[in-house]
Amino acid sequence: MDRAPALISLCPKQLLKQNSSGRTGFRKQDSGVESSGGIYGNLFTQETAMKTRILHLLIVEDEEAHVEAIRRAYEEAGVAVEIQSVGTLNEFRAYMRNGQPDLVLMDMNLPDGNAMELLTHQPGDAPFLFLVMTAFGDQKIAVDAMKAGALDYVVKSSEAFTDMPRTVERSMREWELVQKQKRAEEAERMSEARFSTVFHASPLSISITRLKDGVLLDVNSTWEKVTGFNRAEVIGRKSVELNIWIDADQRKRLVGNMCKHGAEHDGFDVQVRQKSGEIRDIFILAEQIDFAGEPCMLTMAMDITARKRAEVTLKEAKAFTESALNAIPDIFYSFDLSGKFLSWNKTFSRISGYSDQELSLKKPTDFFSGEDVQRIAGTIERIHKEGTSKVEANFVIKDGRQITCEFTGSELKDAKGNIIGFSGTGRDITERKQAEATLRESEARYRILFEDARDGIALADAETDRLVDCNQALCLMVERDKAELVGQAQSILHPPEDLIEGMSHSFRQLKVDKSEHSLEDKLLSKGGRLIPVEIRATRIQINGRDFLLGIFRDITERKQVTEALKTSEERFRTAAENLTDVVYDWDIKENVYWYGDIDGIMGYPPGGFSRSIEGWAATLHPEDKNRVMAALESHLKGVAPFVVEYRIGRRDGEWRWLSARGTALRDDRGEPYKMVGSITDITERKKAEEEIKRNYEIQAAMNALLKLSIEINNEKEFLDSALNLLLSLKWLSFESKGAVFLADESKKTLHLQVHRGFSGELLAACSTVPFGRCLCGKAAAERTIQFADCIDGQHVIHVEGMLPHGHYCVPILSGDNVLGVINLYVREGHIQDLKETEFLMAVANVFATVIERKRAETEREKMEGQLGQLRKMEAIGQLAGGVAHDFNNMLAVINGYSEMMLMELPKSDTNYSRIQEICNAGHRSADLTRQLLAFARRQxxxxxxxxxxxxxxxxxxxxxxxxxxxxxxxxxxxxxxxxxxxxxxxxxxxxxxxxxxxxxxxxxxxxxxxxxxxxxxxxxxxxxxxxxxxxxxxxxxxxxxxxxxxxxxxxxxxxxxxxxxxxxxxxxxxxxxxxxxxxxxxxxxxxxxxxxxxxxxxxxxxRHESENGEKDEMPDEAEIIKGTETVLLVEDEGAFLIFARIQLERLGYTVLDASSPVKAIKLAGEYKGEIHLLITDVVMPEMSGRDLKEEISSMRPGIKTLFMSGYTKDIIARKGVLDEGIHFLQKPFTVQALSVKLREALA
Structure with missing residues (x-):
């Protein structure tokens, strides 16, 4: 069966198995997607990469001792490595311009700057792997470095240097695992995308059915069109409920075989019932697959209804051909190159005397003997050279008799033009050959035995009109003795009523034009009997005297045969008029006689179609006329049989396809005098063939278009290639002209992107098209396909030389959004059909997918750039916030101690004013940090x-x-x-x-x-x-x-x-x-x-007003308020911890201090007295202030809490306002502010 491979090529099943554990559940297949990994791909493509090549390591470090420590570590570890070092950022940049190390060990603080900015802004074309080294164990620096892409973060120490080879190896191995995971995820994403494209865009009907219960799990849009059901009403239902299969047992056998063998089922034809009840023929392929962990059946089908109907038409045509061949009196035969008979008609069986079974075992050479065998072989050789040939040979029939036949033969070719055998006809010419032999003998005897001639011969004097001689045959014919005729006027031989001016027709014609002629006339016998004769008359000279020679042949028998032939023709005409085909009889010198409904085929009323060969030729399609007339001329010359298919134009303008066959009848000289044959209307068959061909071309075009959408990354290059593909479809495109526009919905305009055949005024006019203008603009405005079979009258620009044409304008849609329009030129009078429209909609959907994908990629790149800028600003903000936070801790100490000193010194002291200036400078610095925090949005x-x-x-x-x-x-x-x-x-x-x-x-x-x-x-x-x-x-x-x-x-x-x-x-x-x-x-x-x-x-x-309607006034500075409670003070900054303890003790409080959360928890558990208040920093290395509060509160319920920090992002609630009930003190703070906040927290 040759259909299954074609179906598989249209929808490769391997693609339908690519999807893994996503929505569809098909078995995953290795997609072969690889990622180069940029510059790192060469280093980590295999697990053994580090073992098969020397690692190139660049150390960026201004401390030479640290570099040497790392070198020694590698030497002692015995690891092959090439180490180079630079000491500044500028040296690093210069090095990177000329080389590319495998890994960079980067010190964060270098003489000419901090490396973080460089690491977070690596060049896109030359990124590098790096591992960060720093002398400070700062958690924030580590986080920032890892965000920038560092493989690891190392705090400098002798142990860290010694362990550097293992650290580097581990970090690079972990990086490789991450890259492999990314490549695997990308491969899976691409696999799912390809499956979705093939499944939903395929013109084949595809369904997935669960084997155990027959429930439909998914169908594509083509399945919906073939069955008439929509997807929503069938998913989850059993296929038997839908009553789709005409032969339910056929489906049971398929499912049973699938369950039993778990293998793919060969393709076969089935009939299905649409939702509307219409029966359709389909070709189906099925295979068992694993879908969502369950055995299911994947079914792919092609609608072959049109092909089936075409096969029926072809079968009927074949039956008619066989009937026609069996009706002709000549032998018909065909045989292959080995000499085996392929076909023959009943005349062959009748004349040869053999049955069909006996003929199937015969070869052509079995019917000839002696020299005829060689003559037949030579004829076959001439057929090879000339394409056709004719030969006479003795044909040996079953009873041993031989009959003389004239055989014509020609090559038999397959669809590709290869010779596969020979075919021809044979006519029994035994009687004709015998007559020819008799005539030759008669002519020989004429000179010797004039009297023995079978035809009557008379010789008359041209001047006197008297008979001077005649032979015995003429005497017998007219029942007179020779003596009764000689000397008499020639008119004695003819009936008186046929004479003109006393002369017969032939005698008078010779007298007038003196030319040889032949005609039929009648002789009169002595007994009064009329004898029909054929007269051949000529003028001869004997001894210088003109005589008229007439030869009279009795054609009584021929006349009888002619009458019989007329009767036969009348019967033939009656039979032909009742056939569906038209039979013609063309008298080559005169008119064509039609038998059958030629008028109906040509669109004329009865008797209205022309009876001349010129009238018939005038209806031929311009593209077919020369070919048909050449075939007719070739047949009339005896070169080739007349079998031709062509188009004719009906009276109403419709073009229809006809198939014509014919045979020329030839006279004794081999000249054609008549041609008979048949004409069959094959329009429907041609339409079916064209539909099948177009379906294959549509599928091929869609496959090619999908391939372009995957292979081409540039949007304009894809549009250009896709337009070329569409314009290559000859049944759709006219003059290979067309264009693709992209839409600007904000301006409601279309802009020409790619085109073919546009130039000059047309190109200028179509560069920008407003929505609603012409067909393209209308397609964009109305979001529907616009078609016109003739557009000339609607053109704004009329280009000289432009042929009449129509247009398809297909909108490219994404939901309700117009992305563009595809414009195709079509022939004037082109007929729009549903299949064509669906194909163009599918093409537009592919265009939309590609355009959206390209735009999404562009938008993603743009967003990535914005995200990078945002991250940079966030990093700067974090830096500013961190600096302000650390600065606030120092300011808290400076301002606190200066305020304490001012409180202890009298104003008369010479140092009082100096300390006052220190205090003022500290407050101004606090204002500066507040502005830094505002910039960083940490306030x-x-x-x-x-x-x-x-x-x-x-x-x-x-x-x-x-x-x-x-x-x-x-x-x-x-x-x-x-x-x-x-x-x-x-x-x-x-x-x-x-x-x-x-x-x-x-x-x-x-x-x-x-x-x-x-x-x-x-x-x-x-x-x-x-x-x-x-x-x-x-x-x-x-x-x-x-x-x-x-x-x-x-x-x-x-x-x-x-x-x-x-x-x-x-x-x-x-x-x-x-x-x-x-x-x-x-x-x-x-x-x-x-x-x-x-x-x-x-x-x-x-405007803000107080509740009593008065303006708010700034509150007076609060006075210092003391207390006696016990407080637990937690602060990781040592200097600030000492300062805060002194301040609290001077305010009268009992202070328990801890430099870390762990120590604070231990102290809270060991202290026997009551602790009234927890004062804690918000951000600390081991634990946040919030978490510490929860721990202490669980140990000492009822304890109050006061938070403090240089910045307070971590305790900000929604809308940027402090959580209700939280007491917070911003660093740096005054003694007055501290005293007030303490009382608020303890209240």
Whole structure:
């Protein structure tokens, strides 16, 4: 069976088995996906890589002793390694430009900078593996290094150097395992994607059925089309419930065989019943698979209904051909190259005397003997050379008699044009040969025995019209003696009524034109009998005198045969008129006689179609006419049989396919005088053949398109290759012209991407097409396929020389989004059908998948860049926050001791003013750390009543440094400004972000104006400014005279990650942060900007009033409050621990101090007295302050807690406000602040 391989090639089953443990549950197959691993792939492609090559190690370390320690460690370990070292970052960069080590051992702190920035921004084209070394066991540095990609983090020590070979080997082995896992995950993802593409895009009907109960688990869209059921109504149901199989036993045998043998089932034909009840023929393949851990049956099917119908048509045509061959009086035969008969007609059996069984065992040479055998062999050789031949030979029949036959033969070829045998006809010419022999003998005797001629012969004087001689045959014919005829006028031989001016027809014709002629006439016998004769008359000279010679042949018998033939023809005409085919009889000199419904085939009323050969030829299709006429001429010359298929144009314009056969009848000279044959309408058969061919071409095109979508990464290159593929389909494309447009939905326009055959005006007109304009724009606007079989009248641009044509315009859709349009030129009059439309929709779906995938990849790359920038800013923020945190711890000690000294010294002391300056400097430093924490967004968010003028004034110096000296900062505070209630750090963030944007908008010198004001907004203002609410507001304005922004940019400036700056210069989060802060404080923002005229931001924050309606006043500084309770103090910073203990003891408290959480837990368990309060730092190496509180509280229920920290990100709750009930003290703090917080916590 030759259909199964074709089906398998259309839907490779190995692809359907690729998916693993995902949704489908098919068996996984190795996809062969590999990853090079970048520069590391060469090092770690095999487990033995480290053993088969020397490791190239680069040490970046400014301490030579450390480098030597590592070298010694490798020497003592006996590990082959090439070690090189550099001492600075600049030397490292120079080295990396010329070489690529396998691993870098990187010291974090080098003479020319910290290595963290370099490690977190490795070049994309030359990344490197590294392991970090540092002298400090800082957990944050370790975390940052690992985030940057370090294989490990090593704290420098002699033990660490000694153990370095094992550390390096372990780290690189762990890295290799991670890379292998990533490659495996990518291979699995690609496997699932390929399965999904093949399963859902395949034109084959595919279903998956659980073997144990016959429940359908999945079907594809083609299965839905073939059966008429939709997927939702069949999944989970048993296939027998759907009553699809016509032969239920056939399905039972299939399932039983599958369960028994667990093997693939060969393909076979079945009939299925659609939901509508229509019966369809399909070819089916089945195989047992493992699906979701259960044995299931994978079924793939192809709808072959059209092919089956075509086979029936072909079978009927074959039956008709056999009937026609059996009806002809000539022998018909065909045999293969070995001489075995392939077919013969009944005439062959009748004439030869052999039965069909006997003929099947015969060879052609069995019917000839002697020289005829050689003559037949020579004829076959001529057929090989000339394609056809004719020969006469004696044909030996079963009873031993020989009959003379004329045989014609031609080559028999298969569909590929290979000669597989010979076919021909044979005609019994025994009687004709005998007549020819008799004629030759007669002519020989004519000269000797005139009187013995069988035909009557008469010789008359041309001048006198008198008979001068005649032979005995003529005398016998007219029943007269020779003496009665000689000397008489020639008219004596003819009936008087046939004479013209006393002369017969033949005599008169010779008298007039003196040319030889032949005609039929009648003679009159003496007894009055009319004898039909054929007269051949000619003028001869004897001794210079003209005589007329006439030869008279009695054709009485022939006339009788002619009459019989007419009767036979009448019967033939009656039979032909009742056939479905048309039989023709062409008198080559005159008209064609049609028998059958030729008028119906040609679309004419009865008797309306032409009876001339010219009229028939005028209906031939222009592409077929020369071929058909050449075949007809070749047959009339006796070169080849007339068997041809061609198209004719009906009267109504429809083209139909006909198959014509015919045989020329020839006279004694071999000249054709008549041709008879039959014509069959094969339009439906041709349509079926074209449909099958088109289905295969569609499948091949889809396979090629899917292959392109996988192999080509560039979007435009894919579109170009895919368009070429579509234009190669001759039944679809016209002049190989077409284009692909991509859509800009925001502008409602299509933009030409690739094209074929566009130039000049057409190319210019189609470069940009608005939605709704022409067919392409209409396809985009309406999101449906647009088709027109003739588009000439709708063209905006008319290009000279453009042939009439139509269009397919197919939208490329993703859900409701238009991605583009495919435009194809089709022939004028092209007929749209469902199969074609479905194919183009499937093509558009592949286009959409590729376009979306390419855009997703581009978007992913863009997001990765933004994420990298965000991480960089986060790292800088972490650095700033960490510095501020550590600085706060030191400031707490400095400020604390200076305040204690001021409290102990009298103001008259000469050192009092000096210590006062130290204290003031410490407070200013604390303000600086607060601003650093605001930048890092690590500041605790606590709402305070602010005078905005005072707050801004305090920030002016920092803001001036932020924008630079070339930009003038102007400050215009409003008088009697209302208060606002917000976190001061949030106001810092607002001003910092707005001024950075203003600075970036000013190309060189310029100015920035900060101003404040107050306003009472009414309903009219709010109606014109969406988002605003009526009420009283404090206004903060920031203006610049920079480049300004367009309206489109202004509409998007508050979107996260939106930025107009170059890559790497902005995160796009600044204004988004400002917007969030303002909204959090129930305010709103107005932006006024024009390109070239600068930008003004106005921020409206609600006025704050106290509950009694009065303005809030800043509280007076609290006095020092002492206590007597016992407190447990936990702080990992030694200097601060000592300072805090002194402060607490001076305030009257009993202090239990611990330098770590573990010691604090031990102390709390051992102390026998009551501990009233736990004072703990938030961030500590062993345990966080929160966790320590939980441990101590479980041991001593009821104990109170006071948290303290340099920054407090770890204890911030939702919306940035401290959790209710938590007592917190920000480092550094004053003695007064400490005393107040202690009493609050103990209350």
């Amino acid at each position: 605790t968010i606590e709402l305070k009543v602010l005078d905005m003028n005072d707050t801004v004034t305090g920030m002016l110096k920092m803001l001036q440094r932020l924008i630079g000296e070339n930009i003038k900062l102007m400050w215009n505070p409003a008088a009697n400004l209302w208060k606002v209630k917000m976190d001061p750090s949030q106001l810092d963030q607002i001003l910092a972000n707005l001024l950075v944007n203003a600075r970036d908008a000013i190309s060189s010198a310029g100015k920035v104006v900060i101003e404040t004001g107050k306003v009472d907004l009414d309903q009219a203002f709010c109606a014109m400014h969406p988002g605003s609410v009526p009420g009283k507001y404090v206004v903060l304005g920031v203006s610049d005279n920079g480049c300004g922004m367009s309206k489109e940019t202004v509409e998007r400036i508050f979107e996260p990650f939106f930025t107009t700056k170059k890559v790497g210069e902005g995160t796009g989060l600044g204004l988004a942060t400002v917007f969030g802060i303002v909204k959090q404080n129930n305010g709103f923002i107005n932006v006024d900007s024009e390109p070239g005229k600068g930008t003004t931001f106005k921020i409206y924050l609600p």
